[in-house]
Amino acid sequence: MRYTWILPLLLAALLTCAVLASCSADDDDDDSTHDDDDDTQQDDDDDDDDDDDLPGLPDGWTEVLVDSPGAWDPRLALDSQDHIHISYYQSTDLKFIDSKMRYATNAGGDWAPETAIDFERLGYNQSMALGGQGDVHLAMHEVVDYEEVFDTLTYAVRHGGTWSTERLDNGRQMAYGSGITADSEGGLQIIYAQGNENDNSNQVELFYIAKEQGSSWGEPQWIDHGSVPAAILDQADELHAFYFANFESWDKEPDPDPISQPGDLVHLSGSPGDWQGEAIDRLEDNETPEWGFEPWFFTGISPDVDSAGALHVLYSLVFCDYEDDESYIYKVKYATNAQGQWIDETLCEHCYADSLAVDVDDRVHIVYSGTDPCQIIYLNGSMGDWQTLPLGVDYAFPSIDIDAQGYAHIATVEYIHPHAHELYYITNSP
Numbered sequence: 001m002r003y004t005w006i007l008p009l010l011l012a013a014l015l016t017c018a019v020l021a022s023c024s025a026d027d028d029d030d031d032s033t034h035d036d037d038d039d040t041q042q043d044d045d046d047d048d049d050d051d052d053d054l055p056g057l058p059d060g061w062t063e064v065l066v067d068s069p070g071a072w073d074p075r076l077a078l079d080s081q082d083h084i085h086i087s088y089y090q091s092t093d094l095k096f097i098d099s100k101m102r103y104a105t106n107a108g109g110d111w112a113p114e115t116a117i118d119f120e121r122l123g124y125n126q127s128m129a130l131g132g133q134g135d136v137h138l139a140m141h142e143v144v145d146y147e148e149v150f151d152t153l154t155y156a157v158r159h160g161g162t163w164s165t166e167r168l169d170n171g172r173q174m175a176y177g178s179g180i181t182a183d184s185e186g187g188l189q190i191i192y193a194q195g196n197e198n199d200n201s202n203q204v205e206l207f208y209i210a211k212e213q214g215s216s217w218g219e220p221q222w223i224d225h226g227s228v229p230a231a232i233l234d235q236a237d238e239l240h241a242f243y244f245a246n247f248e249s250w251d252k253e254p255d256p257d258p259i260s261q262p263g264d265l266v267h268l269s270g271s272p273g274d275w276q277g278e279a280i281d282r283l284e285d286n287e288t289p290e291w292g293f294e295p296w297f298f299t300g301i302s303p304d305v306d307s308a309g310a311l312h313v314l315y316s317l318v319f320c321d322y323e324d325d326e327s328y329i330y331k332v333k334y335a336t337n338a339q340g341q342w343i344d345e346t347l348c349e350h351c352y353a354d355s356l357a358v359d360v361d362d363r364v365h366i367v368y369s370g371t372d373p374c375q376i377i378y379l380n381g382s383m384g385d386w387q388t389l390p391l392g393v394d395y396a397f398p399s400i401d402i403d404a405q406g407y408a409h410i411a412t413v414e415y416i417h418p419h420a421h422e423l424y425y426i427t428n429s430p
Helices: 008-024
Strands: 062-067 071-078 084-091 099-105 114-118 122-130 136-145 150-159 162-173 175-182 188-195 204-211 221-224 227-233 239-244 264-271 274-282 294-305 311-320 328-336 343-349 351-358 364-371 374-382 385-393 395-402 408-417 420-427
Touching (some): 071 408, 084 122, 084 408, 099 136, 136 175, 221 274, 227 294, 239 294, 311 364, 343 364, 364 385, 364 395, 364 408, 374 408
Parallel strands (some): 328 351
Antiparallel strands (some): 084 099, 099 114, 122 136, 188 204, 204 221, 227 239, 264 274, 374 385, 408 420
């Protein structure tokens, strides 16, 4: 099998263009399908207005326009009081050069979008965690030098309504994703992937960095050769990370004691100095489909943990036509170890994995992006027993969380035209 990869920033752009291009196929003008596009929040008096429903949105589901224009790549999380928090990028430039990190919450009643970071150049690959005292924690990669293509891992926190930022790891080459967690004692941990410092070998490395409550961030610690990580904590505040074990460069000596094998989708547990890795899926275990593309890499990883401590993971398997490097096919897969060993199943072909959450009754909720037509698909259930519900066209990149009553809360982006991606909140909560 031939192994190659693409820089995640370029991949993100390709995914954005691919999904949004399918959204625009039927759009010959710039008109929105919504009647309230000129408003960035919904008036209290509009709660009973039928126009709040998306065309094609199932009965019992409603939507609110949160922010516009240029929103993309949202992350949604609920706090202990079921208040909603959404972080997202905003840019009206197709090259994402003039970008901001934005944040919106309904904790005060109405939606209140605000700017968390006004990037000097570009930010991407964000993750969010909610901490105590209403704090919001973000980890992301920020381009700091276009000439040398150097990035930094940037951390931002909203405390008492004020944002502050800190650059944690500077001067490495293009970044490959991050996952941040906040534990019950106020400690923070970030798993992230970046290229070697001053190294053009295309070797991508996975790092760990942490801070305890009231202390400073520690030094980055190397974990493995890996990319596109995601991270969660279980009920005991034990860290679980998932990532794609990429391929070591040809000009480097192999790791003498690897915790993964190239081509694995890895579950990582443990702590610095005592990491354990296990493969939950492998490229070589996925057959080349009838359309002839070969398995290339895993991405779009979204994990959660249930009340029994079992893990559930949504992810995409990307296939590539090596004779045409611009041709990609995506398959959405789901895996769990709820039965004591990892098993997986394919949920959709020609779709892209976005977000997964487990409710208090251990029911799994999933949203992913379909491309024919461009729409978001909502699933709930368990392995092999899913209820499927399309949630409106012209929407993509959803992020989901579930409240204490089992209702779904989704942040998603609507494609209007190439310079207008609007952020919407969708729910089946009454």
